[in-house]
Amino acid sequence: MKKIYVKMIMVLAGLMITGNIYANDTVQIHGFMSQGYLKSDGNNYLAESKDGSFQFNEMGLNFKMQATDKLQIGMQFFARDMGPIGNDEIVLDWAFADYKFKDYLGLRAGKIKSPIGFYHETRDVDILRTSILLPSAVYDENLRDSANAIHGVGIYGDVTTDFLGNFTYQALVGTQNISTDGGTAKYISQTLFDIQHVGLDSILAYSLQWVDPSSHLRIGGTCFFTEIEADGVTQNKKKWDGISGGLFEVPEGTAMDNRTRNIEEYIGSIEFTWNDLLVAYEYKVLKTTGIFNIYFPEFTITSLAPLDILGYYGLVSYRFLPFFEAGIYYGEFFVDANDRDGSKREVDYLSWQKDFAVSLKFDINDNWIIKLETHYFDGAANLNLELNPGTNAKYWWLYAAKVSYVF
Amino acid sequence: MxxxxxxxxxxxxxxxxxxxxxxxxxxxxxYAGDKISFVANKDVSVNSLTSTDIKNIFIGKKSEWDDGRRIIFAVLKNEDTHVAFLKKYIKKSPDQFKNYWRNMLFSGKGMLPPTFVTDAEVIDFVTKTSGAIGYVVQGSKGDVKVLTISD
The missing domain is CATH 1.20.5 (Single alpha-helices involved in coiled-coils or other helix-helix interfaces)
Incomplete structure (x- = not known):
């Protein structure tokens, strides 16, 4: 895999240096690459950011071909490093055949990007947005691997009218392979148990968007349904005692599993653009029922944890100059929508994460950009526990910088 | 005082x-006052389009002509004409339009449109490409069909 990674870097570097990009109306090769830096106080975010971290990069190589008038095929390879996640291993980001019978009906088959909110499908491509980090209230980096794409089939289409604007729909069914060292596995394990197997059940995803006739307003909704199964053994006694309230003594290495049932994610989105102004708002509800089983020799302990996760944010960005735009957003995330003030928890601020961000984007040219960003957080919910053992800070800052290239 | x-x-x-x-x-x-002409390959069956048709073609929502032939559209990157065209028909800034198509590309939903710097290059491409359409400064000459905008 390392050899493939090196080859991918060499191909990208070669294309960047020579500018020899192959693109016509039948076959196209494009790509992107970004390298960032994270620095924070109080808590580690995505990487060991308290010490400053360069483990924050993404790259992709994209092939697309118009095979016939109605058929397009393509694929994208992707690698990223985000602290303990990714480690620059190359994965197939998406690869599918797309047959368009008519504008109102098309068929896709293969590995297809999941429609989640307005911005998930291109979250890998840093150059396309003002901010470095998408608002975590809706776009959770921890679960990106399980939400990324669906192996399956889908239908899509556009219905355009003069007076009612444009409607775009998409429906997908399939599944997704995730690894035991991916973000979702780490999120489920919470450092409590070593996951030896993790998998997603069938996935259903729907999206519907409407753009008004003047093309200034876009409103949409997406739904995502699946279930996750994880098996493993308890990691160590001390941590498990903490989470179980000291009721059970669970020896290290005891078999356990997690069945996260009925995962239902709903996102409502609205976006308004006027000249160089963009205003957006998204609202997410994620409903899950987590079932933990711990298998003792003589008996089994089962605990049930129904959870409604809630997140929303508002964003404004504006291009002040041809080479400069700035944006701000504010988002709130709650681990449990029914306990927003954290009164059910021992440490209340572990139940929320409120994020205020200011972003600056400088376009050096059509291909190169530089971004700077500052976040002020209130709350420590949803942090990677592997990166944040012990006590977490309630109020903390994060600074990010990123250089990106696209061709 | x-x-x-x-x-x-x-x-x-x-x-x-x-x-x-x-x-x-x-x-x-x-900008919208600038004069733009829409030119198409001579095999294109239509003679006029609405502004909504133009918008849908250039954002990939209308991908075939009435006779089923695939629409291939060319973008003129000449600064003034491009800005005028985008403002009047697409309602996007050049940056938004560029990122719209990059979004389509990197999500796998589309390919970048062929892009040219001069009117002559657009006309040459449209002349040689079946089902092609492009926009140029009004008065540009070539072996192409000039489409009228019906609204």
Whole structure:
């Protein structure tokens, strides 16, 4: 895999240096690459950011071909490093055949990007947005691997009218392979148990968007349904005692599993653009029922944890100059929508994460950009526990910088 | 005396600020006055299109002509004509339009449109490509069909 990674870097570097990009109306090769830096106080975010971290990069190589008038095929390879996640291993980001019978009906088959909110499908491509980090209230980096794409089939289409604007729909069914060292596995394990197997059940995803006739307003909704199964053994006694309230003594290495049932994610989105102004708002509800089983020799302990996760944010960005735009957003995330003030928890601020961000984007040219960003957080919910053992800070800052290239 | 000077300055500042706003929001309408022609390959069966058709073609929502032939559209990257075209028909800035197509590309939903720097290059591409359409400065000559906009 390392050899493939090196080859991918060499191909990208070669294309960047020579500018020899192959693109016509039948076959196209494009790509992107970004390298960032994270620095924070109080808590580690995505990487060991308290010490400053360069483990924050993404790259992709994209092939697309118009095979016939109605058929397009393509694929994208992707690698990223985000602290303990990714480690620059190359994965197939998406690869599918797309047959368009008519504008109102098309068929896709293969590995297809999941429609989640307005911005998930291109979250890998840093150059396309003002901010470095998408608002975590809706776009959770921890679960990106399980939400990324669906192996399956889908239908899509556009219905355009003069007076009612444009409607775009998409429906997908399939599944997704995730690894035991991916973000979702780490999120489920919470450092409590070593996951030896993790998998997603069938996935259903729907999206519907409407753009008004003047093309200034876009409103949409997406739904995502699946279930996750994880098996493993308890990691160590001390941590498990903490989470179980000291009721059970669970020896290290005891078999356990997690069945996260009925995962239902709903996102409502609205976006308004006027000249160089963009205003957006998204609202997410994620409903899950987590079932933990711990298998003792003589008996089994089962605990049930129904959870409604809630997140929303508002964003404004504006291009002040041809080479400069700035944006701000504010988002709130709650681990449990029914306990927003954290009164059910021992440490209340572990139940929320409120994020205020200011972003600056400088376009050096059509291909190169530089971004700077500052976040002020209130709350420590949803942090990677592997990166944040012990006590977490309630109020903390994060600074990010990123250089990106696209061709 | 000081109060009167201060009020005068404030009034002047407010007037300047609103003048700037008026100028800023008038820019799109000023650009929209530029003359653009839509040219198509001679095998294209239609002779006129609506503004909505133009918008849908150039954002990939209308991908075939009435006879089922695939639409291939060319983008002219000449600054003034491109800005005027986008403001009037697509309602996007050049940056938004560029990122719209990059979004389509990197999500796998589309390919980048062929892009040219001069009117002559667009006309040459449209002339040689079946089902092609492009926009050029009005009056540009070539072996192409000039489409009328019916609204």
């Amino acid at each position: 000081m109060t009167r000077v201060s009020k005068y300055r404030r009034t002047r500042f407010i007037a300047a600020f609103f003048s700037y706003l008026c100028f800023y929001f008038m820019i799109p309408f000023a």
